[in-house]
Amino acid sequence: MISPRYVREIPQRYRLEALKCKCGKINFPPRLVCPSCKSREFETITLSDEGKILTYTIIRVASDIFSRETPYAVAIIETKEGAKLTAMIADSNLEDVKIGKKVRLEFRKIQDEGVSGLHCYGYKAIVT
């Protein structure tokens, strides 16, 4: 059974839905209040899948659920619209993960809920 906690995040994780505030700030993930101007009026937008790496690391010691995937890279990505998000890097050489590199966000499996549990999906970044 899919947990409500997981379902709530599907629009953001599967479709990169964000809220654009009337002040121009892109809020990803969505919020009830814009932290920049305190407005509560937003327009729903879909982020593009193109972005660049602002900073990154290569995780060599992970928590238990990701321990079989080490070493893997995680980066903060800025999308074309200026939204910033944290994403794992997939299908790329670790040596190619650098600040300023262009990436494409793709729909991927992220983790499992428990040993034989639900597959959990979202976005990962591929260095282009």
Add this chain to the structure above:
Amino acid sequence: MRDVAVIGFGMTKFGELWNKSIKDIFVEASLNAIENAGVDHIDSMYVGAMSSGLFVGQEHIAAVMADYLGMAPVPSTHIESACASGGMAFRQAYLDVASGNSEIVLAGGVEKMNDGADVTAALATAADQEYEVYNGITFPGLYAMIANAHMHEFKTTSKQLAAVAVKNHLNGFNNPNAQFRSKITIDTVLNSTMVADPLHLLDCSPVTDGGAAVILCPLNMAKNFTDKFVKVIASTQASDSIALSERKSFTSLNAVSNAAEKAYKQANLKPTDIDLAEVHDCFTISEIVVSEDLGFFNKGKGGLAVEEGRSSIETGEIPINTSGGLKSKGHPVGATGIAQIIEVYEQLTGQAGKRQVKNARVGLAQNMGGSGASCTINILEAI
């Protein structure tokens, strides 16, 4: 608001305390503090702890500790702000006394991290669960991203990061309560296992069990108990976005600069007036960034400053982490902020032994939570 003094302290040794439970650890530190301060009762108590629920499966920790300390029915309050829980507990105890609500107050902190929990996962709950941790980041990983940004922007080097660890281990060597009393070299750090690039194992603070406590009272009552007391001249706090990705800059911590600005104003001091500082070196890069955001060194020069010995006990204009810091003394998360206050207190009352900073009059303690989403700064002055 009335003036407040710190009149005594107690702590356990920091390390892997296999034979002691979280209750034993908190009670031992608190009894030491009560005895050291010479008080015969307390009016209220604050317990800083990040996550006793995840680490040992025990919540309702404030009531547990009041009970086992033999202090029930005094009001006992749990303060949680991730790794800043201890510093925040101190600040709440300060406000309790300053407001006139209570007279003798205990501020304690504790964490029992070596009882079998998935420590990396437990610590990661201080970050955004759905958008950072879900995507595989860890705490060393978050600070590693800060480090890579700092290296990219200011040409900070791995050697400069290592210099923080070397200095703090040298200081911790002279601290009998420190977890790792071993001198290390730049090469020891650079040759240690990589945890999250560019942070090596010895760039990271350890997993630690430990407890620490101090006693506060109105300044005008302090001499009734002891001749070793210090005055709290600033106590401030600030917050920032929980996710690192939300910040405008990854090389500055706004909660730190914001709390610092307010603290200097409250104490009517400048950064150059501070004689020593305990800062939150959960990772070597955090000491570098924080030493800049506190105004001790120019932005981008924190790495160079530690390399040049500007924060060493012997040669520095501002000795930083004379206790050994989180790096060498250990980082039992909830106890850390209180242990920082204890080091400043010991320095200002001339009890720091081989770590003693000469003519220390004013000391600052900076404690932060998560990747800098919360920060508290307390400044103490010798009387």
